Amino acid sequence: MDEWRRGWPVITGAALAAATGINLLFYVFSIFIPPLQKETGWTLGEFSQLQALVGIGALTAPAVGWAMDRYGVRPVYALGMALLSLFFIFIATVPFIPALFGVMVFLTGLIGVWTSSMSYTRAFAGWFHQNRGMALALAATGISLSAVVMPPLFEMLIAAQGWRAGYVLLAALSGLIGLPAILFLLKAPPPHIARDDAHHDATDPSVLRSPAFWLLIAFIACINFPGSGMLSQMVPMMTEEGISAGTAALGISAFAVGQVGGRLACGYLLDRRSPQRVAFFFTLVPAIGCLALWATTASPLAAFLAVAAIGVQQGAEIDLLAFFVARRFGLARYGSVYGWVQMAGWASTIVGVLSFGKVHDLTGSYALFQLAGGLPILQGPS
Numbered sequence: 001m002d003e004w005r006r007g008w009p010v011i012t013g014a015a016l017a018a019a020t021g022i023n024l025l026f027y028v029f030s031i032f033i034p035p036l037q038k039e040t041g042w043t044l045g046e047f048s049q050l051q052a053l054v055g056i057g058a059l060t061a062p063a064v065g066w067a068m069d070r071y072g073v074r075p076v077y078a079l080g081m082a083l084l085s086l087f088f089i090f091i092a093t094v095p096f097i098p099a100l101f102g103v104m105v106f107l108t109g110l111i112g113v114w115t116s117s118m119s120y121t122r123a124f125a126g127w128f129h130q131n132r133g134m135a136l137a138l139a140a141t142g143i144s145l146s147a148v149v150m151p152p153l154f155e156m157l158i159a160a161q162g163w164r165a166g167y168v169l170l171a172a173l174s175g176l177i178g179l180p181a182i183l184f185l186l187k188a189p190p191p192h193i194a195r196d197d198a199h200h201d202a203t204d205p206s207v208l209r210s211p212a213f214w215l216l217i218a219f220i221a222c223i224n225f226p227g228s229g230m231l232s233q234m235v236p237m238m239t240e241e242g243i244s245a246g247t248a249a250l251g252i253s254a255f256a257v258g259q260v261g262g263r264l265a266c267g268y269l270l271d272r273r274s275p276q277r278v279a280f281f282f283t284l285v286p287a288i289g290c291l292a293l294w295a296t297t298a299s300p301l302a303a304f305l306a307v308a309a310i311g312v313q314q315g316a317e318i319d320l321l322a323f324f325v326a327r328r329f330g331l332a333r334y335g336s337v338y339g340w341v342q343m344a345g346w347a348s349t350i351v352g353v354l355s356f357g358k359v360h361d362l363t364g365s366y367a368l369f370q371l372a373g374g375l376p377i378l379q380g381p382s
């Protein structure tokens with residue numbers, strides 16, 4: 001109970017910052033696609049290339065992680081959130097020039113990685129030891145709850161005022177909620193509890209040659225490829241199933257509801273059960289959702305349940321990644337190690353986003369990837 005009494009303000013700040021950083025843009029970007037498509041005439045494959053620019057910018061995660069280890073989390077996190085808000089305002093107000101828009105999307109990803117899970121999980125990891133799994137779950141739930149509430153709001157705002165209004169809302173959320181949360185709630189733990197539970201190799205460069213490190217790399221890559229691809233094309237994918245655009249935006253909320261459940265359940269179990277078994281279970285769940293979505297036609301309820309099942313695993317991802325990085329490599333180089341793993345995650349995200357859009361352009365359907373996402377359950381556990 002002492003951990004919770006001391007650390008609840010930090011958990012609150014981390015949850016608010018997580019809910020308003022770069023991850024929110026990734027959740028709602030598919031809502032921007034229909035109006036932008038009308039204005040530009042771009043194909044879904046071209047939009048997937050645009051989304052991939054965010055991921056390319058985020059490949060700087062190892063450098064950002066090193067800066068957090070060197071200079072502290074809060075200054076890097078706060079600067080990133082402030083710049084992100086300014087970029088959103090710039091995109092919303094300047095004349096639309098395709099090349100300039102692409103550059104700004106790239107810069108958004110470059111700066112946005114400063115506000116990603118690497119930041120808010122590191123901000124409170126030192127406050128919790130016995131209850132670290134549940135603390136991670138509660139902090140990460142901030143973005144999931146935001147993704148439940150925000151997509152319908154963005155859908156209504158963009159439908160009424162256009163896509164630029166959506167970027168103004170993103171700027172307001174990051175600048176007026178996320179930035180104050182970082183400045184006033186995220187504090188370093190006092191010295192008597194800020195112990196580093198690292199293993200001896202936590203500060204050794206050979207950590208990059210550790211089998212555990214490369215297992216984490218493979219884990220995050222296999223998770224992000226199908227999940228990110230589906231999320232990036234959620235609204236067009238749902239409308240292709242015969243669901244209206246307004247109702248399809250609720251699919252993102254269903255995905256986020258699954259994330260909330262996945263994160264809380266995973267965090268609870270990580271503190272009480274074998275972490276390896278917990279990880280194994282939460283990597284199998286989304287296969288059911290992928291197969292259900294592949295088999296769904298014009299049934300909003302079935303589609304929502306399917307994407308919620310996919311969201312369960314995506315919700316557990318941050319819990320698992322942060323838990324294993326802190327447990328295996330400690331906190332002294334948490335940012336640096338997490339940064340490399342996150343870079344692998346973004347690389348697989350880029351591949352997933354590009355693949356989903358391009359394969360749709362070639363085949364006229366998302367069915368191929370929906371079926372491929374269910375292959376693990378067809379093969380059974382090994």
